[in-house]
Amino acid sequence: MNKDLQSIQPDRPNIITTEIDAVKFHRKMDTKAIVARMIVREQVIVEKFYSDGLEILAELKRNLSLKYTDxxxxxxxxxxxxxREASHRLLLKVKDNKLLVKxxxxIGWLELLYPDVSEFYVSFPEVQGMNSSWQWYKKGIEVETLNLILHPFYGTYFPTxxxxxxxxxxxxxNYVGSKEKAIDIGVGSGVLSFQLIQNGFENIFATDINKNAIIGVSQECKRFGYEDKITLNHGDLFENCDVKADLIVFNPPWLLxxxxxxxxxxxxxxYEKELFPRFxxxxxxxxxxxxxxxxxxSSLAEVVDEKSTHPIIEELRNNNRFRKDLHLRRDVRASSRRTKRTNSRRKEKVELWVLAPKLKK
Ligand SMILES: C[S@@+](CC[C@H](N)C(=O)[O-])C[C@H]1O[C@@H](n2cnc3c(N)ncnc32)[C@H](O)[C@@H]1O
Known part of the structure; x- marks a missing residue:
């Protein structure tokens, strides 16, 4: 791993380390009244049971759905x-890396992300996010094509x-070109880089704009013994990259x-509009x-909104840089990208585009 990366600190949920002026919730209190106070900007600490927090959030949803009928x-x-705004006023106290409520x-992230803080408050929704992420991290995700189980770091995208x-x-x-150097833009949990390694690529420059992805992949590389094959980098697209590659892979965000x-x-x-032209x-x-x-x-954007433009087709149409070498499509089998499967989702196809540079440099 690049030396600069050893000092990289993970992005973690915001916490409050000072004493705060907040209502302390216990079971004899009226949940409706508490929610009304949260809506007018008062902070509330859940003191006894974790489930009290769940009840308060359920009541908050009910309350707001009556107001937001559009x-x-x-x-x-x-x-x-x-x-989102009001729910973050509901707080839990953490002491010695554990939640104080019964x-x-x-949640192991409380220790791994906050080794330096012994007491703090954190919002209930952030705790829920850390809890769900911890379950995935502990259980792991079996990736058949890799014959590996991945353990995605907090706040990192991983395939489902x-x-x-x-x-x-x-x-x-079926690839027959050179396998000396590849670049993986947006490495995420590392899947594409690991596929490259398993298929004989010798050296991969793998980068992501998300610090946690880089920390996570660095831990996975140690576990799998892939450290010599990957150079990890934190940055925007090709920032800090002085490599020329035989292959550049990118599984980008799919929605504008x-x-x-x-x-x-x-x-x-x-993605922001400029991401693909810059890429x-x-x-x-x-x-x-x-x-x-x-x-x-994926054809998701197109399925949801017929008028949406396809950034890869736009590139091929408007610029004289690349030609299409191959375009494969495949039906989508199960839900992913943390969205519920809807009718539009059922029509979705996942796409693989291979482009080659047009002009000889
Ligand atoms: C859909 S995920 C794909 C992750 C992984 N490659 C995979 O196939 O599962 C897109 C990844 O691109 C990263 N990303 C988005 N914008 C980026 C940028 N401007 N520069 C580098 N990485 C970026 C995201 O943080 C995310 O990890």
Whole structure:
């Protein structure tokens, strides 16, 4: 691992380390009244049982759904934003890396992410997020194409379906070009890099804008003995990359953002308009003349909104940099990207695009 990366600190939920002026909730209190106070900006600490917090959040949902009755896209967005804001006023106390309330889950992230803080408050929704992430981390995700079990680090994107990995595997098995150097943009939990290694690639420059992804992949590389094969980097696209590669792989976010992006998982799902033009411009500079780009994409945006543009087709149409070498599509089998499976989701296809540079450099 690159020396600079040893000092990288994970992104972690915000905490409060000072004493706070907050209402202390216990079971004799009226949940409705407590929720009303949270809505007018008072903080509430859950003192006795973890389930008290769940009840308060259920009541908050009920309360806000009565106010936010507009079912339009914007109306529902306003509702979610009000819930998000108020729910973060519900707090839990952590002492010696454990939640103080009774019957609460054991969450290893409290120790791993906060080794330096002995007492703090953290919001209930953040605790729920850490709990869910801890369950995935502990249990692991079996990736058949790799014959490995991955343990994704907190706040990192990881696959919950595998159609795109199968497509990539099929393509890799037939790949006959040079396997000296590859670049994996947006390494996430490391899956594509690990596939490259298992298929004989010698050296991979793997990078992500999410610090936690880099920390997680570095731990996984140690576990699998892949450290000599991967150079990890934290940065935006090709930042700090002075490599020219035979292959550049990118499984980018699939949906154009209509909101301001937050750090972390948000940037794994949504992209800003300039992401793809920047990616193609720099890919061209970092690719050997007989190299290839492999992009994993999905028809999801198109299925949801017919008028949406396809960033890869746009590149091929508008610029004279790349030609299409191959385009494979495959049905989507199970839900993923943390969204519920809907009708539109059922029509979705996952895509693998292979592009080659057009002009000889
Ligand atoms: C859909 S996930 C794919 C992760 C992994 N490669 C996989 O196939 O499961 C997209 C990844 O790209 C990363 N990403 C998004 N924008 C980026 C950027 N500008 N530079 C580098 N990485 C970025 C995200 O943090 C995320 O880890």
């Amino acid at each position: 079912k339009s896209f914007q109306g529902q967005r306003d509702y979610r934003s009000a819930f 019957k609460s889950p054991e 379906r595998f159609d795109h990995l199968k497509l990539f595997d099929k393509w890799l098995k 953002a209509k909101h301001k992006l937050e750090e972390g998982i948000d940037k794994a799902m949504y 193609f411009k720099h890919s061209y500079e970092h690719l050997n003349s007989d190299g290839k780009i492999v992009l994993i994409f």
